[in-house]
Amino acid sequence: MVGQDVPLNSIAHGHVTPGDHGALLITSLYADTYGLGYLPLDGARTIEPIAVVGVRHSGAGELVSLEHLHDDRYATGYNSDGCSWLYEGVFDEQARRMTLGAVVCGEGALANGVMEAVHYDRASDRYALAFSTAVSPTQLYTVEGDDRRTVVQHTRERILGLSPESLSPGEDASYTSFDGQRVSARLYLPAPSLGYAGARPLVYYIHGGPQGQERPDFAWFSMPLIQFLTLNGCAVFVPNARGSTGYGLGYTKRVDRDWGGDDRRDHVHAMTVFARDDRVDTTRAGVVGRSYGGYMTLTLAARHPDLWSAAVNMFGPYDLSRFMECVPETWKPYFAIAIGDPVTDHDFLVERSPSAYVDDITCPLLVIQGQNDPRVVERESRALVKRLRTQGKDVDYLVFPDEGHDILKFANRVHCYNTITAFFARHLRP
Numbered sequence: 001m002v003g004q005d006v007p008l009n010s011i012a013h014g015h016v017t018p019g020d021h022g023a024l025l026i027t028s029l030y031a032d033t034y035g036l037g038y039l040p041l042d043g044a045r046t047i048e049p050i051a052v053v054g055v056r057h058s059g060a061g062e063l064v065s066l067e068h069l070h071d072d073r074y075a076t077g078y079n080s081d082g083c084s085w086l087y088e089g090v091f092d093e094q095a096r097r098m099t100l101g102a103v104v105c106g107e108g109a110l111a112n113g114v115m116e117a118v119h120y121d122r123a124s125d126r127y128a129l130a131f132s133t134a135v136s137p138t139q140l141y142t143v144e145g146d147d148r149r150t151v152v153q154h155t156r157e158r159i160l161g162l163s164p165e166s167l168s169p170g171e172d173a174s175y176t177s178f179d180g181q182r183v184s185a186r187l188y189l190p191a192p193s194l195g196y197a198g199a200r201p202l203v204y205y206i207h208g209g210p211q212g213q214e215r216p217d218f219a220w221f222s223m224p225l226i227q228f229l230t231l232n233g234c235a236v237f238v239p240n241a242r243g244s245t246g247y248g249l250g251y252t253k254r255v256d257r258d259w260g261g262d263d264r265r266d267h268v269h270a271m272t273v274f275a276r277d278d279r280v281d282t283t284r285a286g287v288v289g290r291s292y293g294g295y296m297t298l299t300l301a302a303r304h305p306d307l308w309s310a311a312v313n314m315f316g317p318y319d320l321s322r323f324m325e326c327v328p329e330t331w332k333p334y335f336a337i338a339i340g341d342p343v344t345d346h347d348f349l350v351e352r353s354p355s356a357y358v359d360d361i362t363c364p365l366l367v368i369q370g371q372n373d374p375r376v377v378e379r380e381s382r383a384l385v386k387r388l389r390t391q392g393k394d395v396d397y398l399v400f401p402d403e404g405h406d407i408l409k410f411a412n413r414v415h416c417y418n419t420i421t422a423f424f425a426r427h428l429r430p
Contacts, residue, residue: 010034010249013066015074016041017093024050024074024091026066032248034063036076036098050091052076054100056107057085059172060184060247069120075127076100077115079246081172081184082215084115084131088148102148105129109151110141112169114217134188134216134223135167159218159227165193168230170216173237178269179262184247185239185270186216189279190230200235201284201309201428202274208291210243210255210263221290221407225417232421233430235280241266256338257345259292259320260299260352267300271307282307284428286363288420290314291376291405295354298384301365302357310427311361312420314368315376315405318358318384320349326377358384364394366423368416370403396423 014025020041027037029047036050052063057080065077069088076098078085085106089098104127105115113133120127126144137157144150159167173187190196205222207214217223226236240246241263243255255263275282287308289297294316301311317323324335324342336342340349350356365388369381378399385397398419400412407416424430 011037011047015066015068017091018071021093024066024068026063028249031063032250033061034248036063036066038093038096048096051097052089052100053097054087054089056087056100056103057083060174060182062246062248067120070122074098075104075118075120077118079213080106081174082114082186082213082240082246083112086115086118086129104143104148105131108149109153110143112216114215114219116217116219132217132219134170134218134227135164136218138219162231166191166231167227168236170238175270175273177266179265181242181266183239183241183266183270184244185237186214188226188230188236188238190233190235194231194233196233196430199279199281200233201424201430202280202282202286203229203234203236203424203428204267204271204285204287205236205238206267206287206289206293206296207238207240207244208289208293209245210241210259210292211245211252212292213240213244213246214238215246221413224413225420228417228421229424232425234424234428237270237274237280239266239270257340259295259339264296264299264303267296268304268307284309286310286312286424286428288312288314288424289316291316294376298354298358298361301361301363302354303360305360305362308363310364310366310424312366312368312423313381314407315370315373315381316354317376318353318380319355320353321346322380323376324349326380327375355384358388359391361388361393364396364423364427366396366398366420368398368407368419369400370405370407371399371401372403373405375405
């Protein structure tokens with residue numbers, strides 16, 4: 001019906017059960033963080049909820065995968081506060097119940113990391129998977145045995161010149177925000193073996209998207225930078241504020257038409273929480289983010305200048321109205337929903353744009369930009385830099401002539417990591 005309010009919903013990973021009596025699938029019809037559903041293939045029009053028992057992980061997250069192995073056995077995957085879990089389960093079709101048993105990924109050698117890929121080989125009854133952590137590049141493993149406790153590592157990828165003891169595995173630093181909302185987060189402190197003493201200056205890292213999630217995954221862009229910062233004496237805080245994926249559809253949608261609103265308040269409140277942690281020195285704090293994270297970096301540096309000693313904006317939107325004009329035509333309908341309509345919501349977009357506040361930035365700023373960026377075009381970042389330099393502000397500008405809306409080439413990444421780390425070392429004095 002026209003004007004009908006339809007609840008958020010989805011259906012994915014469907015498998016027809018043995019005997020062709022029904023389909024087992026993942027759905028958000030009954031759980032915002034996704035759950036199992038069953039559709040009888042007898043003409044029924046209703047998907048039934050499936051009870052899942054035997055979950056061993058805790059924290060906030062989502063059901064992310066379902067694979068039929070054989071007979072009544074299924075592999076069921078979860079993302080729990082950014083860490084991967086994979087169980088084997090038995091589906092009782094008559095009772096409409098999934099009983100999880102052996103843990104394939106999530107414990108022991110395969111704990112506190114991200115499963116990049118997995119394949120089950122029925123002939124050998126074993127799994128092959130790719131798995132990365134905050135301190136290890138992606139490794140290949142096989143998992144076998146009746147209890148799935150026989151885990152064999154087949155690769156020895158390593159970070160050249162560094163022992164794992166020099167890196168930071170991170171710790172859970174989830175917190176309750178200003179309105180009671182739990183925000184999943186991790187804190188990376190310099191490894192004890194490095195010998196740093198006293199409270200560490202804080203680098204506050206904000207991911208892009210905002211529909212994204214920072215996870216303990218060395219294969220992702222941010223983790224080498226996070227580790228390099230800890231090696232140089234900084235603590236790095238990595239939140240997944242509202243708008244992030246991995247915590248349910250509702251959580252992801254809470255940033256729609258509210259860029260710079262409650263998401264910003266999540267970050268500001270986190271700084272009050274850290275002020276009570278004697279391991280961290282919030283009087284020496286820097287903020288960094290890429291894409292949407294760059295937008296939030298500019299917003300925080302401009303609207304809360306007392307919190308920051310330095311800021312790094314990586315290709316973040318500076319003026320939301322102009323950003324909406326520059327994105328590809330096929331993106332515009334979505335961004336009109338997610339951010340605001342450039343015509344009817346013009347005043348709102350102005351109010352939520354960093355351009356309305358950047359004159360209040362007081363800390364040194366580093367702006368990083370790809371010359372060929374089709375989303376946040378280079379002239380926008382150049383205009384920001386020119387505006388602040390005209391006022392005598394301390395602004396560095398790094399442009400990569402062969403990059404777009406990211407830093408992808410290896411040599412460029414090395415230059416990018418070095419530049420950001422040197423910038424924070426200069427201004428935060430670790």
